[in-house]
Structure formats: structure tokens, C-alpha cells
Amino acid sequence: MKELSLNILDIAGNSVKAGATRAEVLIVETDDTLSLIFKDNGCGMTKQQVENVTDPFFTTRTTRNVGLGIPFLKLAAEQTGGSFSIESATKEESPENHGTTTTAVFFKNSIDFTPLGDVISTVTTLIQGSPHIDWRFSHTYGEKEVCIDTAEIRSVLGDDVPLDSYEVIEWIKSSLEEEYDSFYK
Amino acid sequence: MKSLAELQAIKDKMKDKVVLREGTGEIRVVVGMATCGIAAGARPVLNAFVEGVNKENLSDKVTVSQTGCIGICQYEPVVEIFEAGKEKVTYVKMNAEKAAQVIESHLKNGKVIEKYTIGANS
Numbered sequence: 001m002k003e004l005s006l007n008i009l010d011i012a013g014n015s016v017k018a019g020a021t022r023a024e025v026l027i028v029e030t031d032d033t034l035s036l037i038f039k040d041n042g043c044g045m046t047k048q049q050v051e052n053v054t055d056p057f058f059t060t061r062t063t064r065n066v067g068l069g070i071p072f073l074k075l076a077a078e079q080t081g082g083s084f085s086i087e088s089a090t091k092e093e094s095p096e097n098h099g100t101t102t103t104a105v106f107f108k109n110s111i112d113f114t115p116l117g118d119v120i121s122t123v124t125t126l127i128q129g130s131p132h133i134d135w136r137f138s139h140t141y142g143e144k145e146v147c148i149d150t151a152e153i154r155s156v157l158g159d160d161v162p163l164d165s166y167e168v169i170e171w172i173k174s175s176l177e178e179e180y181d182s183f184y185k
Numbered sequence: 186m187k188s189l190a191e192l193q194a195i196k197d198k199m200k201d202k203v204v205l206r207e208g209t210g211e212i213r214v215v216v217g218m219a220t221c222g223i224a225a226g227a228r229p230v231l232n233a234f235v236e237g238v239n240k241e242n243l244s245d246k247v248t249v250s251q252t253g254c255i256g257i258c259q260y261e262p263v264v265e266i267f268e269a270g271k272e273k274v275t276y277v278k279m280n281a282e283k284a285a286q287v288i289e290s291h292l293k294n295g296k297v298i299e300k301y302t303i304g305a306n307s
Contacts, residue, residue, distance in 0.1 A: 001224055010223045017253070069220040118228075125228055128235060129218065129251035156192045161199050166239040171195055 001072055003117025004036070004106075009125055010069045011038055011102060016130045018042025018100065022151075025126075027119070027139040033082070034106045034116070036073075041099040044090040053086060073104050080110035120176045123148060124169050131163035139183070146179040148172060212247045212292060213267040214238070219254035225261035226280060233284035234264070238292070247292055260303060266291065275303040 001007050008025060015023040020042035028035040045053065056071045074084040088100040106113055123137050127150060134151040150163055153172070161168065216222070216231040234249045255263050260277035264284070267273055274297050276287060283301055290296045299305055 006223050006228065009218075009228060010220050013218065013253075067220070072220065072224075121228055121232060125218075125231060125251075128231075128249075152189070153192060156189050157196050161196050165199060166235065166244065167195050167199055168192075169235070171192060 001076070001114065004034075004076065004114050005117040005119045005122040007069075007073045007076060007114075008036060008119065009122040011036075011073055012122075012126050013129075014038075014069065014102075015040035015042050015100070016133065018044070020099065020133060022134040022136075024136045024138070025123070026137075027116070029108075029139070029141040032108060034108050034113075036077075036102075036104045036106075038102040039099065040101075044093070044098040044100055045086075045088040046090055050086050050088050054084070070102075073102075076114050077104040077106050079112040080107040082106045082110075120173055120180070123176060124173050127172060128164050128169055141183070144183050146176060146183050148176060211269055214247060214249045214292070215252050215265045215267065216249070217253070217255045217261060217263040217265075218251040221254055221258035222261045222263065225258075227262040229281045230262045230264065230279045230284050233281040234288065237285055237288040241288060241293060243288070243292055257303070260306065263303075276301045277303045277306050 001010070008027075012023060012025050015038060018040060020040035022041050024037070024039040026035075026037040026039070028037065053067075053070050054074050056068055070086075077084045082105040084104050086100065086102050089098045091098045119139065123135075127135055131150075134149075134154075136149045136151075137147065139146040153168070154163055157163065157168065214234050216227055216234065218227050218231065231249070231251060238244055238247045238249055252265075255265070257263060257277070262277075262279040264276040264279050264287070265273055266276070266287075274291070276283070276298075279287075279301070283298075287298055287301065290298050
């Protein structure tokens with residue numbers, strides 16, 4: 001992947017496939033590190049599945065016998081000297097609190113650090129593709145934060161205006177652009 | 186987030202419009218957005234369709250959606266166009282520029298761009 005934002009788009013798609021109703025995408029930056037955290041309340045994975053998931057020849061899809069999403073993210077993190085981990089609980093294991101949390105930590109000063117790229121486009125693409133999910137996106141760096149929460153947006157819009165209406169997606173885009181303007185200052 | 190008052194204004198403006206849109210969508214544009222598609226550049230293709238369809242006022246009859254791996258990863262980004270009563274058209278190795286052409290020719294004027302279809306590329 002040319003940009004980390006594309007890994008984000010890809011990995012967050014797993015939460016959609018897991019049937020999550022709430023999915024969080026968090027980018028936490030410090031001076032030296034950037035962490036990507038994906039949290040969802042989807043169906044979760046068994047211990048066996050968690051063990052297999054970093055193996056490129058393990059996949060749940062039926063069209064092909066390879067699954068490269070997680071291996072790509074893990075590689076991208078580890079090649080910077082960073083780390084990768086997954087915690088997951090299935091509905092059977094934890095009926096109240098099931099879901100998956102995936103964390104990838106990158107060292108920003110590594111020569112092999114992939115730039116973050118167009119995160120805004122990733123967020124709007126996720127919302128457009130799965131408007132029924134409560135998405136929370138947050139990017140923090142010290143005190144600064146860029147944040148969008150579609151549950152809040154939906155509570156303003158009500159049932160009349162779908163979240164994936166072009167006008168709403170455009171509003172989300174310009175809202176994020178405005179916030180990022182002051183974020184990087 | 187930006188001011189929610191602005192969002193309220195969008196809601197008020199759109200109320201009538203949304204009712205019109207219901208029950209339509211004769212043409213479905215589906216973009217492959219699995220790992221293979223994303224790595225090959227599907228995100229700008231999808232965005233080109235979303236923006237173009239709206240700009241050309243086609244959103245009454247065209248819906249744009251995302252799907253997983255279609256199974257022909259080597260041809261990604263792949264875009265499938267479904268239209269009632271017609272055979273599915275599969276466009277391969279797409280980019281934003283080709284998407285704009287497909288909107289103009291195929292979605293607006295009903296003319297398939299053969300040279301971008303899988304038949305001409307395999």
C-alpha cells in the first residue's frame with residue numbers, strides 16, 4: 001500500500017465484514033510513534049483465527065485462498081521497528097463485550113515508515129460504504145485532536161436524510177479538512 | 186467536529202429531495218474495495234464515481250456502492266455496472282480519469298466503452 005490511509009481503509013473493512021454496529025478508527029501520534037487502533041463490536045475471532053490471521057494464506061473469503069490485508073499492515077508496522085497485535089473475543093466467549101481490537105505501532109522516523117496519506121478520503125469512503133455503522137474516527141497528537149462521530153451526525157440528521165447522501169459526505173469531508181488545517185499548524 | 190448547525194441546514198434543505206430519490210436506482214455502479222482493489226487504486230475510482238454521479242445529477246437513477254473481492258485481482262480496480270434488463274458490464278484497470286469517461290459515455294448516454302471492459306483486456 002502506498003499510504004497508511006489505504007491500510008486503514010482495508011482493515012476497517014474487516015469490522016464491516018464482522019457485522020459490527022460500532023467501529024472506531026484511532027490514530028494516536030507522539031513525537032516518535034504513530035499508532036493505528038481499530039476497535040469494533042463485531043463477531044470477534046476465535047483464538048485459532050487470531051493465530052492464523054497474520055498468515056497470508058489464511059482468509060475468510062471464498063473467491064481466493066489468500067488474505068493480505070492484515071499481513072500488509074503487520075509488515076508496514078514491523079518494518080519501522082514497530083509492533084502489531086490483535087485482541088478478540090467472540091460472542092460465545094463474551095456475549096456482552098465481543099469484538100476485535102487491532103493495534104499497529106509505527107516509528108515515524110524510520111526510513112521505512114509509510115506516510116499516512118489522505119485519511120479524509122479513507123474516512124468518507126468508509127462512511128459512504130457502510131453508512132449504517134456508528135463510525136468514530138479520531139486522530140490525536142498531544143493535545144490536538146481531529147474527530148468525527150457518525151452517531152452524533154445521525155442524531156442531527158434523523159431518519160429522513162441518509163448518512164451516505166452526497167451533501168452529508170461533503171460536509172464530513174469539509175469538516176475534517178477544517179480540523180486538519182489547525183491540527184498541523 | 187464542524188458546527189452541527191450547518192448539518193441541520195443540510196437536513197432541512199434535503200428533506201424533499203430525499204423523498205424523490207426513494208425507489209429509484211435503475212443503474213448500480215459497484216466498485217471492488219477489498220485489499221486487492223484498494224492497493225491497485227480503487228479509492229480514487231470510487232470517489233470519482235460518487236462525485237461525478239452527483240455533479241451530473243444522475244443520483245436519481247444511479248447508485249454507487251462498494252463490494253469486496255470480485256475474484257479477478259489482477260484486473261483491479263474493477264467496476265461492475267448493473268442495469269435492469271441488460272447484461273452486466275465489467276470495467277477493469279480503472280482510474281479516476283476513465284471513471285469520468287464512463288460516467289459521460291455509459292451512465293449519461295448509455296454507450297459502453299468497450300476498450301475498458303474485461304473483454305478487451307483479457
